[in-house]
Amino acid sequence: MHITFAFLFATTAAVISCNAAVCASAPPASSTQYWITQPVDHFGGAGGATWQQQYLVNATFYQPGGPIYVSTPGESPVNARYIDKSHFTSLAQRTNGLLVTIEHRYFGASNPMPDLSGASLRFLTIENALADFAAFIRVAKRTPSSVFPIPVVANAQVIFGGGSYSGNVAAWMRAKYPDLVLGAWASSAIVYGRLQNYQFDLSFGRHLAQLGCAQRVSQAVSEVDTILLSKNSTQLANMQAKFGIPALSASDSAGLLAAIITIYSMTPVTMVGDQLGSGVCSFFGDTTIKATDAYAAAVRSTIQQAGLTQQALIQIGDSSLGIDNYELGQVNRVWYYMSCTWFGNWQIAPPRDTMLKGYRSQLVNMAYFQTNCPKKFGSGIPVPVDVAAYNRKWFSNLNGVSNVFYTGGSLDIWRDTTVTTSYGTILPPARGSLAVLIDGATHAQDLGADYPSDLGSVRRARSLGDALVKQWLA
Numbered sequence: 001m002h003i004t005f006a007f008l009f010a011t012t013a014a015v016i017s018c019n020a021a022v023c024a025s026a027p028p029a030s031s032t033q034y035w036i037t038q039p040v041d042h043f044g045g046a047g048g049a050t051w052q053q054q055y056l057v058n059a060t061f062y063q064p065g066g067p068i069y070v071s072t073p074g075e076s077p078v079n080a081r082y083i084d085k086s087h088f089t090s091l092a093q094r095t096n097g098l099l100v101t102i103e104h105r106y107f108g109a110s111n112p113m114p115d116l117s118g119a120s121l122r123f124l125t126i127e128n129a130l131a132d133f134a135a136f137i138r139v140a141k142r143t144p145s146s147v148f149p150i151p152v153v154a155n156a157q158v159i160f161g162g163g164s165y166s167g168n169v170a171a172w173m174r175a176k177y178p179d180l181v182l183g184a185w186a187s188s189a190i191v192y193g194r195l196q197n198y199q200f201d202l203s204f205g206r207h208l209a210q211l212g213c214a215q216r217v218s219q220a221v222s223e224v225d226t227i228l229l230s231k232n233s234t235q236l237a238n239m240q241a242k243f244g245i246p247a248l249s250a251s252d253s254a255g256l257l258a259a260i261i262t263i264y265s266m267t268p269v270t271m272v273g274d275q276l277g278s279g280v281c282s283f284f285g286d287t288t289i290k291a292t293d294a295y296a297a298a299v300r301s302t303i304q305q306a307g308l309t310q311q312a313l314i315q316i317g318d319s320s321l322g323i324d325n326y327e328l329g330q331v332n333r334v335w336y337y338m339s340c341t342w343f344g345n346w347q348i349a350p351p352r353d354t355m356l357k358g359y360r361s362q363l364v365n366m367a368y369f370q371t372n373c374p375k376k377f378g379s380g381i382p383v384p385v386d387v388a389a390y391n392r393k394w395f396s397n398l399n400g401v402s403n404v405f406y407t408g409g410s411l412d413i414w415r416d417t418t419v420t421t422s423y424g425t426i427l428p429p430a431r432g433s434l435a436v437l438i439d440g441a442t443h444a445q446d447l448g449a450d451y452p453s454d455l456g457s458v459r460r461a462r463s464l465g466d467a468l469v470k471q472w473l474a
Contacts, residue, residue, distance in 0.1 A: 027059040027060060027150050029080075030058040030099075031080040034057065036052070036055065036136055038051055038105075038132050038135060040123055042128055043127070046112075046123065049112075051105075051111065051112040053105065053110045054103040054110050055100055055103065057098065057100050058083035058084060059098050059150045061092045061097060061099075062150065064153050065096070065156075066096030066097045067092075067095060067159055068097065068152075068156045068157070069083075069091065069097050069161060070100050070136075070160045070181075071086075071099075071102075073103065073108075074162060074164060074165040075331060075335050077107060077331075078102070079101075083099035085449040086447055086448065087449065087465075088161055094466070095473065098148065098152060098156075100136075102136055104132075104166075105123075105124065105128065105129055105132055107331060111328050114328075116334060116337075118337075118377035118381070121337045124334065124341075130169070130172055133169070133173055134177045137158055137181065141156065157472075157473055158182055159184070159185065159472070160174065160181045161184065162186065162187070163188050163444025164414065164443060164444050165190055167190070167444065168186070168189045170184040170186045171189055171404050174403060174404050175404075176397070178401075182472050183469060184405070186405065186406050187407045187444040187445075188412050188414060188418055188444040188445075189406060189419065190414050190417040191394070191395055191398060191418065191419060192395050192421075193342070193394075194345055194416070195384055196366060197344065197347050197348065197416075197417065198348050198351065198354070198358075199416035199417070199422075200416075200417075201350060201359050202422075203414070203415045203422070204262055207413070208281065213280065213284040214357075216284040216287075217261075217281075217284060218358065220291035221358065221359055221361060223291060224239065224361065227239045228250045228361055228363055239253075243296045244296075244300040245303075245317070246310050246314050248314070248317050250363060251319070251363045251364075252318055254361030256313060256317030257360070258347070258360035258361065261280060261295075261302070261359070261360075265442065268441075268454075269445070271454070279302055279305065284298070319368070322376060336372070340373035340376075340385055341381065343387060343390050343394075344384065347360075348360075348364055348368075349365065351365075371383075402431040402433055403431075404433045405464075405468050405469070406435040406436070407437075407461055408420030408435075408438065409438045409440070409441030409442050409444075410439050410440060411441060411442050413443060420435055432468070432471070438457045438461045440455050440457055441458055
């Protein structure tokens with residue numbers, strides 16, 4: 001996910017909207033919304049049209065001369081927890097820093113276009129997303145009074161941080177705009193694109209194996225596959241009732257089960273426990289219970305614990321939804337567009353010819369995902385997406401970039417798209433940069449808020465990152 005773009009500089013100045021009375025008072029709550037005017041297309045393709053991008057500020061710890069910690073929630077709506085309850089919050093407190101989290105274009109309330117049609121989504125490019133953040137940082141450095149609710153010293157140092165896709169953004173910002181971003185903390189950054197990302201399923205299996213239930217889960221998935229592949233509508237309906245899932249097609253049922261069973265794989269592992277163990281593996285411990293029955297019990301429990309209604313399950317599982325619905329606010333639709341046009345990363349079962357054990361249905365394959373790309377976004381969407389070109393452009397761009405702190409968890413389900421893969425670190429060392437594999441950790445765990453129950457490995461990784469940030473700032 002990387003390229004060098006010497007020519008990609010914003011051509012339209014960003015303008016901030018801030019109530020003068022509020023800006024002149026004491027720091028407001030970090031949930032206070034601010035808006036900055038951005039070009040729809042930073043490179044002249046939208047006739048000068050503009051839109052409003054939302055951001056939040058936590059100025060509680062700022063002292064003159066302190067750094068600015070910038071983040072984005074990526075594919076999630078902006079929320080104060082990103083600046084109130086993250087590791088960056090404690091880091092800002094110790095370094096007199098100011099925290100800003102900026103909503104990514106096309107997510108939450110930050111929409112450059114009136115809908116999410118394929119035509120409207122054409123302005124969802126990596127170049128435009130990075131240029132949005134660069135435009136904000138330029139204003140924050142040059143005229144901080146126009147974007148912040150308290151006095152901030154001009155030309156403050158900027159550290160960009162994020163986890164998962166947001167970690168990509170952090171690393172790319174350092175690579176593309178080193179004049180604006182001093183350093184980046186890229187936690188579980190999914191920087192390496194994979195067209196057939198069955199490694200996602202293998203990573204899940206490694207986590208299950210550590211907990212002692214991989215064999216039984218794989219057996220249960222295979223048994224359910226005999227029903228899903230049978231084309232027997234009665235057996236399918238009985239299976240859906242047993243698992244507590246809605247009446248969907250066989251392939252959509254397979255995709256929904258894969259999504260449900262992996263929910264806990266993204267939760268932090270702590271000294272207190274591992275939710276994948278209690279939420280999934282605990283149901284497979286009694287070998288007198290059939291593997292399929294244990295699987296059904298685990299799925300029903302997860303649905304209940306996550307508070308997922310039948311309608312919510314349909315929204316997750318029905319792949320036909322969104323084909324003709326262009327309304328704003330559809331996170332999954334926007335992410336699907338990014339997968340179709342950027343990096344792939346289709347979370348498929350290991351193909352049969354690999355002879356690898358899988359933990360999701362064989363129906364969760366390339367056809368299941370790719371056929372929806374032109375259906376959802378128009379016939380102009382190429383299938384398959386050119387992931388090799390994406391990696392040449394965006395992953396290669398990170399080679400040799402200084403001042404980036406990469407972290408990854410040994411149990412991260414996305415591990416083999418990160419720098420710290422299961423087969424080694426895939427970026428060579430660079431000045432002021434460091435890649436750390438966190439033993440026992442899951443996805444982006446080091447950027448969470450600091451708790452006494454955190455793993456020692458997580459605390460050590462944070463300490464290494466903190467020391468590196470202070471080195472950059474020195």
